[in-house]
Amino acid sequence: MAKRPFLRSAATSFGILSILAVVALAIFVLLSVYSVVQLRPGSVSSSHSSVAPGAANSVVFRTNVSVNNPGYFALDGLRISTLVRMPGTDGVVIATGSSPEVSIAGGHQGEVPIELTVPISSQVDGILLTHDMQLPGWAWVNATYAGVYSIGLILPRNISWGAPFANLSVVSGTPSLQMNGTVAVPLTVSFSDDSSFAVGGVIRYQVQDSAGQPCTSGAFPVTANSHTSFQGGTVVYLPPSCQGPGSSIAVSFQGGPWNVPLLTRSFG
Numbered sequence: 640m641a642k643r644p645f646l647r648s649a650a651t652s653f654g655i656l657s658i659l660a661v662v663a664l665a666i667f668v669l670l671s672v673y674s675v676v677q678l679r680p681g682s683v684s685s686s687h688s689s690v691a692p693g694a695a696n697s698v699v700f701r702t703n704v705s706v707n708n709p710g711y712f713a714l715d716g717l718r719i720s721t722l723v724r725m726p727g728t729d730g731v732v733i734a735t736g737s738s739p740e741v742s743i744a745g746g747h748q749g750e751v752p753i754e755l756t757v758p759i760s761s762q763v764d765g766i767l768l769t770h771d772m773q774l775p776g777w778a779w780v781n782a783t784y785a786g787v788y789s790i791g792l793i794l795p796r797n798i799s800w801g802a803p804f805a806n807l808s809v810v811s812g813t814p815s816l817q818m819n820g821t822v823a824v825p826l827t828v829s830f831s832d833d834s835s836f837a838v839g840g841v842i843r844y845q846v847q848d849s850a851g852q853p854c855t856s857g858a859f860p861v862t863a864n865s866h867t868s869f870q871g872g873t874v875v876y877l878p879p880s881c882q883g884p885g886s887s888i889a890v891s892f893q894g895g896p897w898n899v900p901l902l903t904r905s906f907g
Contacts, residue, residue, distance in 0.1 A: 690835045694896045696760035698767070700736075700798070704751045706780070708743045715742045717782035719751050723798060724775050725766075733757055733774075760899045767800060768892075768901060769807045771833050774798040801833035801866075804901055809890050811906055814877075822882050824906070827872040828890065832863040839863075840894015846875060846906055849885025854878055861892070875906075 693699035708714050720737040724730050736755035743749035759767045766772075776796045812825030832838050838861065845856040855877060863869040877886070888906035892899055 692836065692895050692897055693756055696758060696897055696899050698757045698759055700753075700755040700757065702753050704738070704753055704778075705748055706743055706751055707748045708745055710745050712745045713742055714749075714782045716740050717743060717749075717751065717780070719753055720779045720781070721753060721755055721796070722777050723755065723757065726772060726775060765900065767802060768899060769802050769804045769830075771802050771805055772800050774800050801835065803832050803834040803836070803838050803863075804830040804892070805833040806831050807902055809888065809902055809904060811875075811888075817876070821876045821878055824875045824877060825872065826875050826888075827870065828861075829868070829870040830863070831868045832865055835865055837862070837864045838869075838892075838894065840892055840897070842871075842901075843891045843893055844875065844888055846877065846881055846886060846888050848881050849883060852880075854881040854886075858893075861894075 689701045691699050691701075704719055706714070706717065718738055718740050721735065722732060723734040725733045734755050734757040736753055738751045738753045741749055741751055757767070759765060774797060776798050778796050807830040808828070810827045810829075812827065814822045814824045817823055826844065828842055840861060841858040842861045843856070843858045845853055848854050855875065857873060857875065859871060859873045861869060861871060875888075886906050887903060889903045890901045892901055
């Protein structure tokens with residue numbers, strides 16, 4: 640009988656601890672829910688972006704995405720995945736990318752690096768070389784909050800693309816017959832570098848006859864700083880096989896990691 644007060648005391652203590660545990664859990668849940676609610680699309684913003692030519696005829700987008708965690712608990716395993724589509728092509732995906740996983744402590748802001756490689760030499764993507772456009776994109780933000788909740792945000796993020804050879808023009812001048820039987824045709828190439836990087840290399844051309852056979856080719860240097868215009872050219876000497884109707888000229892650019900076609904048109 641002497642042990643009953645102790646048992647009652649232990650039971651009372653256990654009951655109090657149980658209540659405190661429930662209260663603590665309730666507070667944790669309330670704080671967690673409140674903190675999760677604070678995570679909105681406005682908590683994510685881009686900064687320190689750069690665009691540069693990449694290997695294998697591509698463009699590499701690099702950006703640091705700032706993620707603000709206004710809550711009380713850490714964001715763990717935070718990963719941002721991105722997707723870019725080509726406008727006017729029924730949603731053709733031209734690039735995807737993702738960030739490494741990072742953690743951001745409660746009440747802090749973190750930087751998440753993202754790298755996105757966009758090919759530019761295929762039939763669909765080649766238009767990026769010569770046309771400015773808005774590329775529709777999306778970002779998915781996924782993370783675990785407070786070690787318990789899985790959260791996700793879907794953010795539309797359009798990319799303003801400036802073409803390195805915007806408004807490309809290839810103009811042939813008045814032909815003149817030479818003493819050796821060839822025909823000299825002035826060739827003028829002009830464009831505006833609307834990209835955020837300089838263009839430097841050579842413009843290559845190849846002239847084909849009406850049967851599609853190459854009959855002459857050449858190259859001349861080209862250099863254009865970002866947001867400047869270029870105009871230059873050379874004189875193309877056409878042999879007799881290229882002097883009839885139906886000949887064409889193909890123009891390409893080679894420089895740095897790029898070797899890309901730009902334009903094919905009639906010539907002569």
